[in-house]
Amino acid sequence: MIESTPITHEDAVTAQLRRLIVEGALPPGAKLTVSALAARLGAGATPVRAALKLLEGEGLVEALPYRGARVRALATEDIRNIYRLRAAVLGVLVPDVVRHVSNADLDALDALEARFEAAAEAGDGAGAMAVNQQFHRLLFATARNPDAAAVMERSWALVEALRLRLGFSPGRLQRSAESHRALLAALRGRDTAAAAGLAVASSNEAMADLLARAAAPRREAV
Amino acid sequence: MIESTPITHEDAVTAQLRRLIVEGALPPGAKLTVSALAARLGAGATPVRAALKLLEGEGLVEALPYRGARVRALATEDIRNIYRLRAAVLGVLVPDVVRHVSNADLDALDALEARFEAAAEAGDGAGAMAVNQQFHRLLFATARNPDAAAVMERSWALVEALRLRLGFSPGRLQRSAESHRALLAALRGRDTAAAAGLAVASSNEAMADLLARAAAPRREAV
DNA sequence: CCCAACAGGATTTTATCTAATCTCTCCGAT
C-alpha cells in the first residue's frame, strides 16, 4: 500500500463541499457562509474555512474580503479560457509523460481505459467521468512535474461541474475513448510529438463540445 | 486605487511569511509550525493557517497531513518545470493581452518599464524585480483570463525566490529590458504571433540564466 | 412629495483563545 490515507476533516469537508458545488446543489452565485456550511456538513468552522480557501484556489469559489464567498458562475469565455489553459499545460505535461511513463503505468492506464469505455457503453456519464479522472490523474502523476500537474488537478472540478451541468453530446464519450486509445498507442511508441498533439486535440474537442452545448443548452442523454 | 495596503491580518501574515521564505530567512526544508509562526509574526493561529494554505497553493510550502508544513526545496528539474509551465501559460495569456490591451494600458506599461530600467541601471536587482512584478501583473490583468493569470501570479513567488537565491548574471537585467521593449512594441502593433513568441523567448532566456547559475552557483552582482 | 445622504442595528467575516482529540516521531524495552 503506497498511501493509507490518514483522512482529516478538512479533506472530507473539502470533498463534500466540492461535490455540492460540482453537482449543482449549491448553484452558481450561492452565498457560502461558514456557519451555515459547518452546520450542514456537521463540522466545525476551522475545516470549513480551510475548504473554502482550497476551493477558491480551484476556481470553484470566489471570495472578497469581509464580503464572504460565493459559488463562481462560469461564462462562455471562462469555459474557453479554462480549456485553453488546460491544453497549454498538456503541451508541457505529455512530453514529460513520454519521458517517464513505464510499461506498468501503461498497463494500468489500459485497465482504466477499459473501465472508462465500459461506463461509456452503459451510458453512465457520471461513472465515466469518475474513471476518466483516475485515468488522467495516473497519467499526470507519471510526468514527475508536480507544478504542471497541480494546474490540471485544480481545474478538474471546474471541468466536472461544466460536464454535469451541460451533459455529453451523443457519441462524445465514444470519441473521447478513441482519443484515449490513440494517445496510449503514441505513449507506447514513445512518440512525443504525436502524444502531445493527440492530447491537445482531445482537450480541444472536449472544449468544442462543451461550448456547443453551452450555446444551445438542451440536455440530450449521452 | 487598485490595491492599497493589506486589509486583513491574513493578507499581512501571508505577505510577511512569503517574504521570509522568498528572502531565505526561512530556508528550504525549514519546519513551519503554526504556533512558532504566530508568535514570530504577532498573529493568531487562524491567519497563519490560512497563509500556509495559500503558500502551499503557490508551491512555496509543502504540507503533509498531521506532519506539518515545510519550506519547499527546489531542485534543478523544478526550475525547468516551473519555467516551462510559465512559458506555456504565456502562450495562452499574451494573445489575450493583444486582444484586450488598451493604449492607456500600454502607456502605463511603458512607465513601469522605465522604472524597471532605472532600477536595473542602478544595479538594484531587488528593486527591479519588484517593478518587474508590477509590470507583469498589469500585463496579465489586461488579458481578462483570470484562470491563466492566476497560474502566473501563483508561481511568481517561486521565481522571485530563485532569483534572490541565485542572483542575476551580468547584463541579464539589460537583456530583460530589451525583451520588454520588444514585447511592448509588438503589443502596440497588435502583432499576436510576435508578442507571444517574444514573451515565451524572454521567459526561456530567464530560465536559461537561472539554470546556468544553479549549475555554478557563485553570486556575481548584477 | 421625492430622493439622497446618514445613522443605527443586525449580520457576517475575521481573529484570538482554550481545550480536547488525533497522529506522528522518537526512544527504550523486550
Add this chain to the structure above:
DNA sequence: ATCGGAGAGATTAGATAAAATCCTGTTGGG
C-alpha cells in the same frame, strides 16, 4: 528488529470579541 508508550505538534471544536459590511429606517434638502 519489533512493539509500545510518551511527548510534540497538528487538527478540530467551541466560545467570544473586534472589525467591516449590509440592511433599514429616518432625516434633510430640493
